[in-house]
Amino acid sequence: MSDSPKRPFLYVVVCAAGVAPDVGTLISAAQDLGWGVGVVATPLGLGFIDQEAVEGQTGYPIRSAWRKPGDVRPLPPADAIAVAPATYNTINKWAAGISDTLALGILCEAYGMGIPTAVLPYVNSAMAAHPAYGESLARLRTMGVLVSDYEPHPPKSGGGADRFRWEEALELLAPRLAVGG
Template sequence: MTEPTAPPAPSAPPASDKRPFLYVVVCASGIAGEVGTLITAARQRGWDVGVVATPQGLGFLDTEAIEAQTGYPIRSAWRKPGEARPLPPADAIAVAPATFNTVNKWAAGISDTLALGILCEAYGTGVPIAVLPYLNAAQAAHPAYRQSLERLTGMGVLIGSHEPHRPKAGGGADGFRWTEALDLLEPGVPA
């Protein structure tokens, strides 16, 4: 009598079947709740997506809906030692919407949140990054913001074209081009 043989172990998909992985870093902004627009577009263009939110940005998101859409948990805090990594490594990062606070801290090398830590580290690892700022014109007029954009540009960060909206007016959401981040990233990211 021969012993039954185990079925062959499933093989990993060929490397060419692997979809590039995009981190979407979401900051605390009134339009953050619309990030599903970017996630949908990214998935349609062949990306797998994971979301990293700033601690304040997390409150602007429908966590359940985004996690269902991406298939991954939203990250906003560092892992504890020994915990598994909930997201694969990023092939590219889109920061959308990016606030005045995040842009300035990131350019200064401040890494006091997981989102900023990922952004600061990405520079050293060569991960391509596109940033779509969303702020008002009074914030954009501050010299630190202009200097931060210059520093980020010098680091190779791709900056989106959104125009700041009027202070205390909210708005500008209808002109926010979520997919511009993908347009900026795709030429440099291997499929």
């Protein structure tokens, strides 16, 4: 039996957004701090990332669908969760308690399990102007979710990728955790 401490495990929930292909930046930053990392992608988010590269980097399969009863759990339990990038759709569904994908199910359940969770929204300013978006972010904050202060990018620009700070998820989580803090 090993006397070494258990390595903390981070779930990175990836949504379908233009910056998603760069998720390896967050994975590397977390691994550099001693985290094990597993990726959970929304069904559409799966198409935005290089599945083979991400699985090679983490050493775990990407999860995007529910397991069948009796299937082995492919990821260790999460000690923390980073939702990056988080889309308008995922933020609003999560805040409303909708659990129609594995990613949303994990996020909804994390609240009840007390798992520290950080979210890095990636939305355009037209979508962010909708009242539901602000209300959803406010609800997530009241649930204890750590929300980035990322400024929405202009619509139809594909912009903001240069301002998307993947490491901010770890910075937000650090005060709640012993690793990286």
